[in-house]
Each structure stands twice: as structure tokens, then as C-alpha cells.
Amino acid sequence: MVNTSPFLSAEGVSREFRLGESVVRAVDGVSLSVEAGEFIALLGSSGSGKSTLLNLLAGLDLPTSGAIRVAGKDLAALSSPELARYRRETAAMVFQSFNLLPRMTLEENVELPLRLAEVDRGERGKRVSESLERVGLAARRQHRPSELSGGEQQRGAIARALVNRPSILFADEPTGNLDSKNGENILQLLVDIQKSLGMTIVMVTHERPLAERFANRFVFLSDGKLAGGGAAQ
């Protein structure tokens, strides 16, 4: 099947929040398209609406107006269970604060999406090992998040994101809590994944130099609106 439309597209997407009497428009008429296998960075200062946009693209939140299409599906038209399925099977997410569940071992954290997707038990062990090996943490699978360094935790979170074989990865300031060396390692890992798996990656960051070094393309957001962009490298 030949599909000429982009893998992900946002058309005039707005997201409003009501704060008492006033209405805050966090994302204001953003239109954007991302091709399959592309690594795109959303840049902007804090409060520019880039994280809100990412949440909308990742199906964690719904736009007030506008349409978001991923792999031919309009997210706004999906029911709550369908949206959960989108987050489970198509999209995956990595956070600034890693968000590994502290009560579980690394292995169990990585297994969690497979439980939610009702993958067979026999299949799970294989996929967890595969995913942990890809991020170089196979030896630490029995450790709890508190026993891992920040960089290791973020790699663990990436392993969890990859385990259910999504087609698009959303990363919200993945290097925000890491020193520059660990941050670079994480970004290098994302690029490797993009290249070896053909993964589409959308990353939010406020560090322009890093975005320019690792992403294919970057766009700026300011006050919820697109404010230019460019190709990296």
C-alpha cells in the first residue's frame, strides 16, 4: 500500500485550559507533519507549549480543536479505550523523570507494557531480554530503579518504551535530569534506535545544541505557536 500522507500530522491543533475566568491557550493552531523514520525535535523555552503538544501527539490528552492523524487515524475521534490502545501499541513515551515504578525491578518495569497488551507469558521474557540488551542493561534486570544511576534509569525507560515494538517514540526532555555526558549517551541511543529499527522519534527539549547534533529536524515553539524551524546538521 502506497501512503503519500505523512506518518504523523497535526492540523491547526489548539489546546485550551480554563484557569478560573480566563482561558489559556497552551497550544495555538499548530500544524506539523512528521515522516516515518524521522527524528524531530520540538524546541522552546519553558511554558512555550511544547510538552502540551507532545502529550497531544502521544494521545495522553485531546486537543480542543484541530486534528491529529497518526498512521491514518484521527486521535480526536478515538474512544478512551481506543486511545489507550494507541498508547499501548503505536506510541511509546519516555519522560524527563524516567517514571520507572519504584516498587518493581527493572525487568518488571520493562514487562509492564506487555502485561497491559496481554502478550503471552512465554513471549514476554524473550522480548524483555531483547529490549534490555538493546539499551545495554541486561545485567541489571533484577535491580530496582533506586539502585540505578540516572542514565541507567533513562535507558531502562527506553527499554520499556521499545518492548511492545511501537512505531513512534515520544520523548519529553529525556536528558533534562542527566549530566551532559549521560545526556549525550541517551541521545546517541535514540539515534541508534531510530536507525536500526526505523523508529519515528519526536523529542521535546530546550537544549538547542543537542537537538541540532542528533535530530534530523527541529521546530521552535513560542507561546503555543510554531516559530520557525530548520534542518539539523
Next chain:
Amino acid sequence: MKARDLTELALRNLREALLRNSLTTLGVAVGVASLVGMVSLGVGLQELASQRLMRSGLFDAVFVTSPRGFGGPGGGPARASQIKDAKILDEDARQQLAKIPNVIEVYPQIRFAAQVKFGNNSTNTSVLGLPASSRSSGALEGMKGQFFSSAEAKEALLQADFAKELAAPASPDSLIGKELTLRYAERISAPSGDSAAMLGALMGGLAGGISVAPREQTFRIVGIIESDPSAGIGGFGGGRVFVPLATAEGLHTAQPSDLQALMSNEPSKPTYLALTVRARSPKDVAAIEADIKKMGYLAFSLLDAAKGLRTVFTVFDLLLGLFGSLALTVASLGIINTLVMAILERRREIGVLKALGATDADVKRLFFAEAAAMGLAGGLFGLAGGWLIGRALTLGTTIYLKSQDLPSIKISSIPWWLALGAILFAVLVSLAAGLYPASRAAKLNPVEALRYE
């Protein structure tokens, strides 16, 4: 999410906040234990009561009186219309009653005052005719010696206290096999005549219509019984010497019903104040009672009283259960509190689960599973606790009864329906307690939940 994964996750979450969840579970357990303890006490007492009453052998009997009579047991004041077409309880009636299906025996109450002579001892007491069916009624449990050898034997059973009195200072057991003499009044029927004149004659000095003569008869003592087999029936009981019913009838002792017969048109024909109809089994009693009422007699059975007793115990159970439920209600508030606290504490976790693709239903089920697990564990521990409470009550009662020289009894009982019901109830209450927290957790906005630190 599959049930097995859900259970694993729920148990893992419960293990993590071990202290708080254990305390909550303990709360449920205490609630269930008090519920089970109280209801088991109610059930045990009910079993005890009905068992003791069934043993008395009175539940397969219907007591029949004539509306024309003086008002026998349960008879009460009869209305004028009833009296008009009512029949007299005479020999014909006795034959008719015996023909009702499932009736094994119909017998009158024969009771008379007699002087008992044994050796140099002589006392006045009442003698009761005992029907053959008393033997199987179970009321003779603990009897020393044996039952009458035949329906018309000249044999007697003694009530234990009376035997003690009679034998003193020797052991009452030594009486068995010995003979005693009964001195009683025999009724001698006179030819029929004007009843008003006869009544006058009776009042004048027991001459004319009915005459009474003293008689003596020797009986062999065959056994000693603890309690009166016919005690408890209105107007019956209180006998201290028992002889076979047919023997008693053959003695033609003067009976209160003779007065009634005297006032009827045929004073020579014996009538009965009351007849006892014994049914094959207690379940036949209701039908027999209805048949007898249709025949125009008053019928009364202790099953009516037992029904009332059951009502009393059901209400008793209900009240005990209510108190137990109160404890469980407090416990369920504990579950609600624990789960609501868990939501506040685990907001971020819920956000992560949702970001990873958990549906609202998954989150809801997870919280439900945790509530159910606490309920199930609490129910099981509570059941064990309730059983222990019952055992302790029984033990305490047994010790007390022993000190009072009474046989031990089981006052608490946990039937299977109570065990199963208690666990089910605990789980249901826990699920109900989890309803609000679970739906609140499920509705949590993932973006806000993830922002929460």
C-alpha cells in the same frame, strides 16, 4: 489486562505498603470475626434449642380437644356456633382419628391420683398412662432399667426424684425389679337415667350415676426415668409414676371427663377430655392437624410453638448479625481510607500506567482487585477468628456446665453457609468500599497524574 496479571500486580502493590494494608485487612478480619462469632452463637443456640425440644418427642404429636369440653390444651374459649355442631371426643372419634393417614397412635390422657405403697412407705402422687410410642420418642434417654415389656403389663416406671424419695435411704436403682402397690379410685358405671338427677346424686355423695370404689393393684418397677416424657404439654406432665396406657385404661379410674360424660345424653359411654394423635413424623403434623380441624375438633401441636421459636431465633440471629455488620462497616471505611490514600500516593503510578496504555477499566480493576484481595484475606482470617470465638464460648460454657454437674453442650456452630457467606460478604463489602476509590483512580487525567510529584 489478564486476570492473572491483574492479581499479580494487585498482590505486589499490597505487599509494598505492607503495614498499612495489613492493618486494613486486620480491620476486615475483626469485622468478619465478630460477625461470624455472633451469628454462630445464634445458630448454635437455635440448634441446641430445637435439638433439645425435638428430643422431647412432642413434635410429632397433635393434641385434640372437643370444643364442647372444658377447654383442653390450646383449646381456648369456643364460640357458640362451634359448640352447636361440635362433636364429643368419644370412642368413635378415637377410631376416626386413628384412620387419618400417617397417624400411628391415638390415645387419651389417663391420669389419676393414687396412693403409692412401697414397704412401709406410703405417699400420694399422680399416675400417668404412657402410650407405647413414648418408647421411641427419645424422651426416655438416660433411662435406667427397661421400658414396659408389653402394652398391658402390670409394670411401672418411676420418675427419678420420686424414686429417690421412695427408696431413701437406699439407692434408687435398688427399686428396679421390686413391687409397689397403687391404691386408686375405680369408676363404676350405673345404668342410664335422668342426667339432672344423676348430677344431683353425684353432688350428694357420688351415688347413682357414677359410683367410685377404692381398688388396689400391684405393679413391678421396671425402670427409672429422668424426665417426664409428656412434660410440657398444656395440662399434661407432672406424673411421677408411669404405667402402660392400656393398663391404665383397664383400671377404669375416675377421670375428670366423667363429669362431662355425665352431662351428655349418654353418660355411660366414655368420653375423653383430650386425645393425643401421634404422627409418623413431624412433617405430617400440619396435614393431620388440618384434617382434625375439618372433623370439628380443636387441634393443637407444639410445632406451632416451634414455629414461633424459630421466629424468635431468626430475629435473634438478625440482631447479632447486625452488630457484626456494624464492625464490618467500620472495617470497610478502613478499606475506603486505605485505597483513597493509595490513590493520592500512587497518582504518578496511575499516570505511568495510563501512559503505557492502561485503559480506565484496567486501572479500575487493579484497585478492585486490591480491595477484593484485602476482603478475601480479611474474610479468611475473620472466619478463623470467629471460629475461635465460638470455640472459646463453648469451652467457657462447658467449664461452667461441668461445675454445675450438667452435660456439656455446643453453643456455637458455623454451618457451611455461614463460612461461605462470611467470606463472600467480606469480599462484597470490600468491593463496595473500593467502588469510589477505583472509579476515582480510573478517571484520573494521565497528564495531571504524571505532573504530580
